[in-house]
Amino acid sequence: xxxxxxxxxxxxxxxxxxxxxxxxxxxxxxxxxxxxxxxxxxxxxxxxxxxxxxxxxxxxxxxxxxxxxxxxxxxxxxxxxxxxxxxxxxxxxxxxxxxxxxxxxxxxxxxxxxxxxxxxxxxxxxxxxxxxxxxxxxxxxxxxxxxxxxxxxxxxxxxxxxxxxxxxxxxxxxxxxxxxxxxxxxxxxxxxxxxxxxxxxxxxxxxxxxxxxxxxxxxxxxxxxxxxxxxxxxxxxxxxxxxxxxxxxxxxxxxxxxxxxxxxxxxxxxxxxxxxxxxxxxxxxxxxxxxxxxxxxxxxxxxxxxxxxxxxxxxxxxxxxxxxxxxxxxxxxxxxxxxxxxx
Amino acid sequence: xxxxxxxxxxxxxxxxxxxxxxxxxxxxxxxxxxxxxxxxxxxxxxxxxxxxxxxxxxxxxxxxxxxxxxxxxxxxxxxxxxxxxxxxxxxxxxxxxxxxxxxxxxxxxxxxxxxxxxxxxxxxxxxxxxxxxxxxxxxxxxxxxxxxxxxxxxxxxxxxxxxxxxxxxxxxxxxxxxxxxxxxxxxxxxxxxxxxxxxxxxxxxxxxxxxxxxxxxxxxxxxxxxxxxxxxxxxxxxxxxxxxxxxxxxx
Amino acid sequence: xxxxxxxxxxxxxxxxxxxxxxxxxxxxxxxxxxxxxxxxxxxxxxxxxxxxxxxxxxxxxxxxxxxxxxxxxxxxxxxxxxxxxxxxxxxxxxxxxxxxxxxxxxxxxxxxxxxxxxxxxxxxxxxxxxxxxxxxxxxxxxxxxxxxxxxxxxxxxxxxxxxxxxxxxxxxxxxxxxxxxxxxxxxxxxxxxxxxxxxxxxxxxxxxxxxxxxxxxxxxxxxxxxxxxxxxxxxxxxxxxxxxxxxxxxxxxxxxxxxxxxxxxxxxxxxxxxxxxxxxxxxxxxxxxxxxxxxxxxxxxxxxxxxxxxxxxxxxxxxxxxxxxxxxxxxxxxxxxxxxxxxxxxxxxxxxxxxxxxxxxxxxxxxxxxxxxxxxxxxxxxxxxxxxxxxxxxxxx
Numbered sequence: 001x002x003x004x005x006x007x008x009x010x011x012x013x014x015x016x017x018x019x020x021x022x023x024x025x026x027x028x029x030x031x032x033x034x035x036x037x038x039x040x041x042x043x044x045x046x047x048x049x050x051x052x053x054x055x056x057x058x059x060x061x062x063x064x065x066x067x068x069x070x071x072x073x074x075x076x077x078x079x080x081x082x083x084x085x086x087x088x089x090x091x092x093x094x095x096x097x098x099x100x101x102x103x104x105x106x107x108x109x110x111x112x113x114x115x116x117x118x119x120x121x122x123x124x125x126x127x128x129x130x131x132x133x134x135x136x137x138x139x140x141x142x143x144x145x146x147x148x149x150x151x152x153x154x155x156x157x158x159x160x161x162x163x164x165x166x167x168x169x170x171x172x173x174x175x176x177x178x179x180x181x182x183x184x185x186x187x188x189x190x191x192x193x194x195x196x197x198x199x200x201x202x203x204x205x206x207x208x209x210x211x212x213x214x215x216x217x218x219x220x221x222x223x224x225x226x227x228x229x230x231x232x233x234x235x236x237x238x239x240x241x242x243x244x245x246x247x248x249x250x251x252x253x254x255x256x257x258x259x260x261x262x263x264x265x266x267x268x269x270x271x272x273x274x275x276x277x278x279x280x281x282x283x284x285x286x287x288x289x290x291x292x293x294x295x296x297x298x299x300x301x302x303x304x305x306x307x308x309x310x311x312x313x314x315x316x317x318x319x320x321x322x323x324x325x326x327x328x329x330x331x332x333x334x335x336x337x338x339x340x341x342x343x
Numbered sequence: 344x345x346x347x348x349x350x351x352x353x354x355x356x357x358x359x360x361x362x363x364x365x366x367x368x369x370x371x372x373x374x375x376x377x378x379x380x381x382x383x384x385x386x387x388x389x390x391x392x393x394x395x396x397x398x399x400x401x402x403x404x405x406x407x408x409x410x411x412x413x414x415x416x417x418x419x420x421x422x423x424x425x426x427x428x429x430x431x432x433x434x435x436x437x438x439x440x441x442x443x444x445x446x447x448x449x450x451x452x453x454x455x456x457x458x459x460x461x462x463x464x465x466x467x468x469x470x471x472x473x474x475x476x477x478x479x480x481x482x483x484x485x486x487x488x489x490x491x492x493x494x495x496x497x498x499x500x501x502x503x504x505x506x507x508x509x510x511x512x513x514x515x516x517x518x519x520x521x522x523x524x525x526x527x528x529x530x531x532x533x534x535x536x537x538x539x540x541x542x543x544x545x546x547x548x549x550x551x552x553x554x555x556x557x558x559x560x561x562x563x564x565x566x567x568x569x570x571x572x573x574x575x576x577x578x579x580x581x582x583x584x585x586x587x588x589x590x591x592x593x594x
Numbered sequence: 595x596x597x598x599x600x601x602x603x604x605x606x607x608x609x610x611x612x613x614x615x616x617x618x619x620x621x622x623x624x625x626x627x628x629x630x631x632x633x634x635x636x637x638x639x640x641x642x643x644x645x646x647x648x649x650x651x652x653x654x655x656x657x658x659x660x661x662x663x664x665x666x667x668x669x670x671x672x673x674x675x676x677x678x679x680x681x682x683x684x685x686x687x688x689x690x691x692x693x694x695x696x697x698x699x700x701x702x703x704x705x706x707x708x709x710x711x712x713x714x715x716x717x718x719x720x721x722x723x724x725x726x727x728x729x730x731x732x733x734x735x736x737x738x739x740x741x742x743x744x745x746x747x748x749x750x751x752x753x754x755x756x757x758x759x760x761x762x763x764x765x766x767x768x769x770x771x772x773x774x775x776x777x778x779x780x781x782x783x784x785x786x787x788x789x790x791x792x793x794x795x796x797x798x799x800x801x802x803x804x805x806x807x808x809x810x811x812x813x814x815x816x817x818x819x820x821x822x823x824x825x826x827x828x829x830x831x832x833x834x835x836x837x838x839x840x841x842x843x844x845x846x847x848x849x850x851x852x853x854x855x856x857x858x859x860x861x862x863x864x865x866x867x868x869x870x871x872x873x874x875x876x877x878x879x880x881x882x883x884x885x886x887x888x889x890x891x892x893x894x895x896x897x898x899x900x901x902x903x904x905x906x907x908x909x910x911x912x913x914x915x916x917x918x919x920x921x922x923x924x925x926x927x928x929x930x931x932x933x934x935x936x937x938x939x940x941x942x943x944x945x946x947x948x949x950x951x952x953x954x955x956x957x958x959x960x961x962x963x964x965x966x967x968x969x970x971x972x973x974x975x976x977x978x979x980x981x982x983x984x985x986x987x988x989x990x991x
Contacts, residue, residue: 035717122957125957130661131716131717132661132663132720133956133960135663135717135720136663136881136885136952136956137953137956137957139878139881139952140882140949140950140952140953140956141949141953142949143945143946143948143949143952144946144949144950144953146945146949147943147945147946147949148938148946150943151938151943151946267875271724271725271728271874274721274724275721275724275725278718278721282717311737312736312737312739313732313733313735313736313737314737316732316735316736316737317728317729317732317733317737320725320726320728320729320732321729323721323722323725324710324722324725324726324729327714327718327721327722327725328710328713331714331718
């Protein structure tokens with residue numbers, strides 16, 4: 001029993017990431033009708049926003065500290081972060097420690113700008129081009145973005161730790177009445193899950209309770225009619241794209257302590273994200289979220305030692321197997337609209 | 344027994360009864376028009392005839408054989424060719440290539456793997472296609488990119504492609520929709536010529552009464568999913584029920 | 595002649611000429627010159643040009659003609675390689691049965707994969723192929739390790755005793771064509787130029803010419819016409835009595851077999867294989883090649899394969915030092931600036947250049963290099979014409 005709970009928990013953080021990326025993908029596909037193979041790259045850029053922000057925070061200048069000496073006996077040269085100068089050492093270090101969550105403030109505008117630039121600069125020219133062309137050009141863009149990041153940040157993963165306050169693990173099992181140390185789960189992953197849930201909730205609330213959201217939902221159901229109603233759908237498309245980019249970026253930012261950012265994390269997540277979207281039902285937002293979590297948990301179960309003993313490597317292929325089976329038996333996915341893509 | 348026998352066909356979409364109690368008999372070698380106001384179920388009926396929809400009830404027999412549940416290509420091989428509302432042709436190919444394809448389909452069936460031969464060396468196919476283009480008055484365009492033709496020409500090509508298969512039944516779905524007067528008259532002349540010169544049954548769904556009365560030998564009026572009247576054109580013209588169906592309650 | 599029309603025959607002869615004379619054409623720079631590193635005429639690279647050319651030709655038969663975009667073709671390349679190497683380990687070190695095995699195994703696999711994936715079209719088809727490709731990669735990497743050697747892959751070991759071979763105790767077999775080792779090369783020195791004639795290359799080149807010839811026949815055949823009809827208007831095709839499904843499946847299997855052929859040849863040249871050959875980005879690479887070269891054309895895929903392999907092997911080797919060498923004649927500040935500008939686009943950053951080039955092609959030049967070449971040719975012709983007429987007539991826009 002504990003093992004099951006543990007696996008469910010294990011699947012939640014990856015599942016959250018899948019759900020968020022798939023959410024953005026579905027928003028773009030459902031509203032703009034565009035297949036965005038660069039979405040994984042947006043996830044990656046978000047992660048590197050955290051890296052960048054953390055680097056900004058730790059910008060330092062070299063100071064000679066007369067009170068200490070290096071191993072040659074000369075006064076020690078110490079790198080002092082500017083933050084220490086501004087806020088004192090204790091506060092400065094605290095701010096640096098909280099770099100990852102704080103970078104959310106930095107990431108949101110950056111991602112919205114990136115999304116805006118992508119949509120206005122490239123995507124909007126492909127609204128009426130066939131899906132294959134959209135896939136190809138965004139695939140090319142994903143490669144370019146990946147290489148740019150690689151150029152500026154190097155090829156190695158850059159560890160970006162969570163704040164000290166969340167460094168440990170929670171003894172979940174003890175909370176639930178099980179024996180201690182059976183089900184332990186890192187604090188940060190719980191935070192990530194809660195964070196994702198909040199973002200997902202916010203997006204749904206936005207779509208459900210604002211006029212803008214209503215127009216978007218109408219556009220998802222029937223883009224032509226909305227256009228004919230004289231509603232300027234172009235500007236809203238740009239905003240939607242920026243929003244979807246921000247969601248992907250935020251998913252990336254908070255994921256950095258779990259998986260050190262590296263230049264090909266975008267591509268790594270991209271394939272699975274599309275699989276998730278298709279399983280959930282292309283164009284269905286709840287479907288994307290549900291499928292993200294389900295597949296994350298499924299992957300986690302498939303990684304259990306007992307399972308791998310019988311079926312080695314199952315965890316690598318389980319998601320694809322499920323996707324293939326669903327695509328064949330229920331092409332509209334878990335929650336897609338009936339009649340969509342029933343060839 | 345007509346070549347096309349539709350018996351007790353009904354089709355429901357959720358709460359909407361799109362078709363109900365549809366009985367229709369199309370006699371061989373005639374021109375049979377199906378008319379009716381918007382929403383009468385004409386397109387739904389057509390889709391039931393060509394394999395796109397399966398009716399909930401009833402039967403559709405073509406030359407004694409059931410059409411229901413068959414794929415579009417199977418139905419075509421049975422002898423039914425369809426002309427679409429917006430001309431459906433192979434835009435990326437040349438006019439000649441367009442015409443060669445139905446010729447291949449007729450000669451070789453739904454699938455025959457001929458991957459090594461040069462298609463231009465298939466003399467029988469090329470000759471048949473060229474002669475068909477001559478019949479359609481399009482021989483001078485045979486190397487033209489199909490997508491760059493005018494709509495009227497595309498329509499002509501499409502009809503020609505259907506005829507190339509020597510179908511027993513030619514189904515036309517509002518063939519003159521969106522056409523200017525000149526093109527419409529050309530299409531009427533073409534269809535008249537086809538019906539006179541060939542052993543072929545034509546079923547045409549139409550809105551344009553001028554077209555209907557120029558061509559039809561028999562008319563079925565559909566209203567709210569069910570046939571209202573079926574009769575010869577003269578009797579349809581002044582029929583009170585028909586006028587009512589189109590115009591609502593009139594004086 | 596050979597059943598080809600005049601234009602196709604010309605093309606065939608040109609391609610034959612280029613491949614046979616490749617050792618000369620690809621090594622234009624003298625050995626001692628600063629440009630020698632741009633020479634592409636060494637066996638490994640020349641082999642890759644033609645082998646990936648075959649891969650791309652096959653992919654083009656599917657995507658170029660039918661419009662179905664598969665992101666999983668590297669799986670067939672990999673399967674072909676695995677099939678070939680097992681043939682070599684167990685039966686014979688002769689490359690011909692190995693290559694045959696590669697083609698057949700890939701063909702069978704592509705029937706199964708194609709049958710499933712083609713039940714959907716458009717983006718669903720693409721994602722299905724992607725899913726299959728990644729699954730195959732994972733299977734090769736961690737599940738079917740007895741057959742695939744897992745992460746390390748397979749190669750010919752000294753303990754392998756193929757049935758039809760006469761190896762000594764402890765001798766490691768070498769791939770050969772009836773005794774001729776693939777790595778045998780003959781070097782020709784003319785002055786300061788060096789030309790290498792490699793057995794493996796010529797064998798692969800001959801195979802490519804055959805594969806290219808077959809692709810021309812397919813393009814011009816009734817089957818090719820039907821494939822183009824599917825891409826143009828699948829609805830009209832169905833309603834004209836033709837069943838698209840067997841056509842697309844046949845195209846899928848043929849392109850899978852081409853991939854298997856390429857995989858088998860890779861093993862013949864370099865007797866090893868690993869699961870990375872099947873990773874989805876390897877499929878992405880053949881997509882890039884075909885589109886860069888010119889999707890739907892005959893020569894496009896080969897051009898694209900050549901350009902990308904050239905960039906991968908030559909462009910990627912240009913590093914900062916080389917750049918500084920080139921621009922040394924400039925004043926220091928300017929030299930550094932120019933190196934700074936150019937550096938991200940070459941060396942290890944060549945993928946960046948590739949990505950940008952690819953995007954430009956998809957956006958502005960969908961016909962790829964072939965279309966680019968045609969446009970340049972037209973422009974040159976038009977300039978010539980304007981000069982001939984001698985007047986102030988502007989060429990028609």
